[in-house]
Amino acid sequence: MAVASPADRRRSPLGTLHLPLALVLTLAGTMTGQPAQAEPASRSAPAQPLARPAQAAPKPTVKQLKKELAALQKDSDRLITDYYNGRIAHEKAEKAEKAAKARLAAAQEVFDRESSELRAMAVAQYTGAVPSEQELISSVDPGALLGRLALTRHLADRQHARLTGFARVRDEHAAAEAEAAARTAELADQIEDLAGSKEKAQKQIDRIKDKIDQLYQAPGVRRSDGTWVPQLPEGPDHITPRMRLVKALVQERFDVPFGIGCYRTIQDGGEHPLGRACDFMLSRGGAMPTAAEVARGNEIAAWAIKNSQRLGIMYIIYRQRIWHARRGTWRMMSDRGGATANHYDHPHISVY
Known part of the structure; x- marks a missing residue:
């Protein structure tokens, strides 16, 4: 909470509060134990200390x-x-x-x-x-x-x-x-x-x-620049603890009717073989999703962006666009051919 300066303490909600000189002297004498004397009008008033900058509110426990x-x-x-x-x-x-x-x-x-x-x-x-x-x-x-x-x-x-x-x-x-x-x-x-x-x-x-x-915070070590130290995949699903938390939260909050695909061995790199990515399928067999399914995908992507810093989300791909934590904006991607390849039928979430 910001610490108010003496000048701030004399301000009322309606503006500057002007107190009578006699009342000021009386109050000053009461606080010091000595009778206060008015200074000559020719002497300038001492400069008031500057107010301290407001401190950020602590994170809730x-x-x-x-x-x-x-x-x-x-x-x-x-x-x-x-x-x-x-x-x-x-x-x-x-x-x-x-x-x-x-x-x-x-x-x-x-x-x-x-x-x-x-x-x-x-x-x-x-x-x-x-x-x-x-x-x-x-x-x-x-x-x-x-x-x-x-x-x-x-x-x-x-x-x-x-x-x-x-x-x-x-x-x-x-x-x-x-x-x-x-x-x-x-x-x-x-x-x-x-x-x-x-x-x-x-x-x-x-x-x-x-x-x-x-109530949930991504596990692992976070660097000073906001990124996270990578984690090793673990468990029978071969994904990292950070990715497992994101997957569980999406499952709790949204309906993903056609499954969630995470770890898989692919030849073109990416986060899937590292256990740091999941695809949240909205339709089956590469079919274009319905309007309601597209809206659900948008909700999942918006939720991931909102919680990206706290959950260690690195980037999101959806509808031939990519959002990266470093940029904080969506960018179009090149056409990879097909609804699934261009991520029209599912949002993809990768963590650090």
Whole structure:
């Protein structure tokens, strides 16, 4: 932590704090035990010592990292619980929307049938089933007239009943339509909330993974320039302890569906026969990976770059590009022919 100078100590968060001269003298006398005297105005104030440069924060200890990890884990459990509750609410919203749409479909069927009945009734009236006023006046047969009037009354009563029933059907259809729209909106809100809670939980899980990564340090001796003294391969897999740690961490953090190839005897040199390199295969048989597999390869490469200094990673090859710890940037490589040779189907990681 930086050591503040006397000048810094007199500064407030709002700027320089100007104290009254009498208060300064009183404080000075209190600290020295002698009454303080004001210096003549003609004498210049002594120069204040310069502030020391800020010191780098110490690296967290394993104990501190584990304490932070426990706090992250506790918060992660809460976020995962929120995500679980969101999933339950989402399932309920899906069922409610499905039921509302089923009711709407039934109401739509009744509405369409009643509409057809009304249209048929209107056509019948228009085409002469109901006598007009001129027909009633000109009719000379009282019996026929009474029959036509009875038919007219019957049709009017039927029309009134049909209209009354249609109004009810229309209102039920409108209510079902409104409910279906509301359930659809509710489902959309649930999907948005669920996506948000899932994102928060995933970010917290990623923080936990980062904290776990910090608990590991590459074994072996590190030189002053940041590089590492080489190690001998060991064990049945013939890779170095440093490479084994990187391989294990990648396996823990990422899905590598088509295997990890490390030690092999090849004639063109490289790190594989030295036990200092692994290939993390994203597809099989030299096939070009899918978009999701390419994204996973990018995540593995980004993770390796982020942890390169701590884990002793020397270089990464992926998608006909190479990233080296000395440069710290990606560079294109010459075409070696094929998806595997150009590392399109796998990231390659080499350690010192």
